[in-house]
Amino acid sequence: MRNPWAQTGNYRTSYAQDTTIFFNYREILSVGLLLVALCLLPLFLERSQVLVLNFILIYAIAVLGLNITTGYAGLISVGQAAFMGVGAYTVALSAPSLPFWLTIPLGGLVAALAGFLVGIPSLRVKHLYLALATLAFQEIFVWVVGRSPALAQGSAIPVEMRNFLGLEITFRNHNYFWYYVILFVLVVLVVAWRNLLRGKYGRALIAVRDNDRAADAMGMDPGRTKLFAFALGAFYGGVAGGLLAYMQRAVVVEEFTLVRSVALLAMAIVGGLGTVVGSILGPAFIEFLRLGVERLSEWMKANPFIQSITPAGVDVASALLPLSFGLVIVLFLMFEPRGLYNWWRLVRSYFRNWPFRY
Amino acid sequence: MDLAQNLISGVAVGCIYALAALGFVLIYKSSRVINFANGQLIAIGAFLAYALAVWVGLPVLLAMLLAMLLTAGLGFLVERFFLRRLVGQPIISVIMVTIGLASVLDGLMYLTPFGSGNFTFPQFLPPGGLNLGGVSISYPQLLAIGFTVVFLLIFGWFFQRSILGIAMRAVADDQMASMSLGVSVEKVFALAWAVAGLAAASAGIVVGAVSGLNQDGLIAIGLAVFPAVILGGLDSVPGAVVGGIVIGILQSLSTAYLDGLLAQVGLVGGGSQYAVPFVVLLIMLWFKPHGLFGTEEIERV
């Protein structure tokens, strides 16, 4: 091969090359640079801005999981928040006796078990019916938590970690500390995601999603494949929930309701289903949209002219949030169904092929 | 006597679910779309009726009729402008569009005073209810049962006798074949959404009459419908009614008998009526996923 740094197109000639994690050396370099930039980013941000990043990264982990179940296996899940909840409550119950680097994976495992159980109908039914199984799980989860005295009936269970290897964690550095933890977990999980899905297993999922009977005929077991996807997706959700529990210092059940599940699904769609980049761009887009709309609402509320033209009893500013959230979903689906990932791809291929057009 | 009363109350509530489920099933039957914006259609139907009756000052019954027609129009427009563009897209996209639409409709409701607060229809039914041999049923509940019967009769006639209804059944059965036979699939989809709007509005009006109008409460009915439709079979109109009624009865019975039992096993506070429908849903999915009346999909390679 010619100078690998000067590649301007697709030079892949074998299956092995096609399944590599990185496309070329430039990509390795840019990912490395991105990581360095992400590590340095908090130095330039206020505490509350780091909080926003933390939420985005936590949602990104949950959306990565959703992208296995929904993106790869094609099973719509409206229960990802409940899986987050399973992880969060596992963390809340085990945090007093275990360190956080054990409780968080444990939360993921318990959530995976829940995902396995919820996925059982996938051995028999397809597509839409499974969406309803996840819906049922979501509702039952909230109900059971609300009735369990051991889980404080959904009221707050504190999850406090004040000290890590001698480092005192206070209000001042709490967000920064968890930023690095979350970033680390995200990187590990992204690598795992890529590794798992670029090979045989990922192809099996795609095959099952696109035509499960054909996949069956070729010797794959669609039921088992889907079940595994469910458990894996739930694992990611559980880890995200565990991180959220530490980040918010307490677990309350209201965090893990259907509204959150739907929001996560929207993030996955907007980002682009079945992609790593989309799993991060989607949550970022939705959260920045929320911030932007909130700022617009504040401005509208303070603006006397806008106040004077709106009739009494009508709160335009408050209506903007649900309106913009819904419109973004609808417009993306109608005009850019491949999501933000597609924009990213176009930009990237422009640079990759530069100075040629294609 | 208690049992009879609980059954009757369950049937009354079940009829409300049935009304809400009818439109849902129609949409699924014709276009395989799960409509997550059903609750919003229910709410908008109820609020339109309130606005027409109270703000415009129309007689209540006329306002309700008009609200049902307007909501039907809204359903038609939603299909025309949003869903039709997605024909041929993966089904996930279409379902997600209904989730997005739900949020858009929420936002639109916040633009009106209905976004927060509680409202009540002007009194159009006598207060209280009928009492037959110790079994009591309120007038709004009777209205729910009445609406359900009327809709069922109309739908029955429509699907068995009218050309459009037969076309709808044909499309539901085999989209390709009916297209090649000259059935306008688009027309059928639009009609399904319009009728769904109509049924949703009627459910909203009944809920409004029973318990007042509150945006969250009305939208929640849209969610309560899922267990009913899975039980009855996603694509069966009689199934929706039977499913709705069975779920209604189960809720009533679980409040009467199950709550006490749960307290003994450590689940405090009762409220099993909120969980039982979803447990039924899961059990159905495990053992009889196509419901009591749904068509089993037979796949050919």
Add this chain to the structure above:
Amino acid sequence: MKRAMTLALAVTIGLLGLVLAQGRTVTLLWSGAITGPTSDVGGPYAAGIEDYCRYANEQRLIPNVTLNCIVRDDQYQNPNTQRILEEALDRSKPAIYLGYSTGAMLQLKPLIQEVKLPTIPASAHIGLIDPPNNQYFFLPVSSYSEQVVALMEYINRSEKNARIALVVNPSPFGRAVVDHARRAAQRLGQTIVDVREVGGGNLDNTALLRALDAAGAQYIIHQNVAGPVANILKDAKRLGLDRKIKQMGAVYTGGSDLIRLAGDAAEGYLWASSYYTLDENTPGIALQRQLATRYNRSADILNSTNYTAGMLAAAIAIEAMKRAAQRFSGRIDNDTVYQSIIGMNGPNAFKPGFAVSTKAGIEIDFTRSEQTGAEGLRVLEVRGGKFVPITDPFTSALFRQVRNP
């Protein structure tokens, strides 16, 4: 680019905040559900805070100080609540925080303890002022638990050994009262026959009411919002159980919404509330009427107890700021405001006229350890479509005994 812009914007806002602070602007922060679940409570509550703030600025209630009242919609989502609070901590440095939902407030307790920010939540969950991390929380009126225990004491006045059923909202908000009610029942010799959770969308309550009747309940005490209670009242009337079972409830069950929703069926319903009604002529209620007219509020908002509640919370906060300015030579921050809140007692108690006074004539008072403002409450009854007080203001003595066993 976007990030750079956000950063630039943030810096500008931060600088702006700094400049304004030097121009004697003090920040009061509230975030709650203006949209989303419970917005029927949050909407009027927010309006009360906004209006009282505007009034305070127009009247220059705190000399030489302009109030910057941040009133924001968190859609009842805890991450939003947390972000809005932390943003304010970074930028506008609020001197006092008016919170909202039970869940978010319970979740934020450790953070609030750490940043020492005095907090007046709309939720009157007793867990907020119980340890740990409770030092900076102040409830404007008596807690839900105290209201329910007070109702039980009221029952005990006329009927000994009563059999009572609790119907609560399926949320931490509703469940807050159950333990205290059980303990109080034991002391009073009453029996809690059943505890049921009922939320919105309760289309039929026949089975519930029959079950409670069969269990021998003579009274139902509600801890809920108006909607579910109204449905239960209507069904009870239809079933003829309204004469057999007397129903009553804590502060968020009652008010104009309940009467509008339940109509005739609300007659005879008992309501524990610390607030004055709109029919009473007190300075606070007169101010409420005046401000609602001045700022074009709808009749629905004017009639809402939650509008009164929002005003009371804002009034306490602004009074505390004013006293902080007087006592600490103009320094108004979280520390001085905290000091003036816990000094709000005895001759320094605060009397805005939104809530009833106890026998000693004290309306709102706080100390370091007594974190409840208006400890007096009355039982009101619906008569002829209106809530009418039927008791003098009283304080639940029993609640103080059963609060921490």
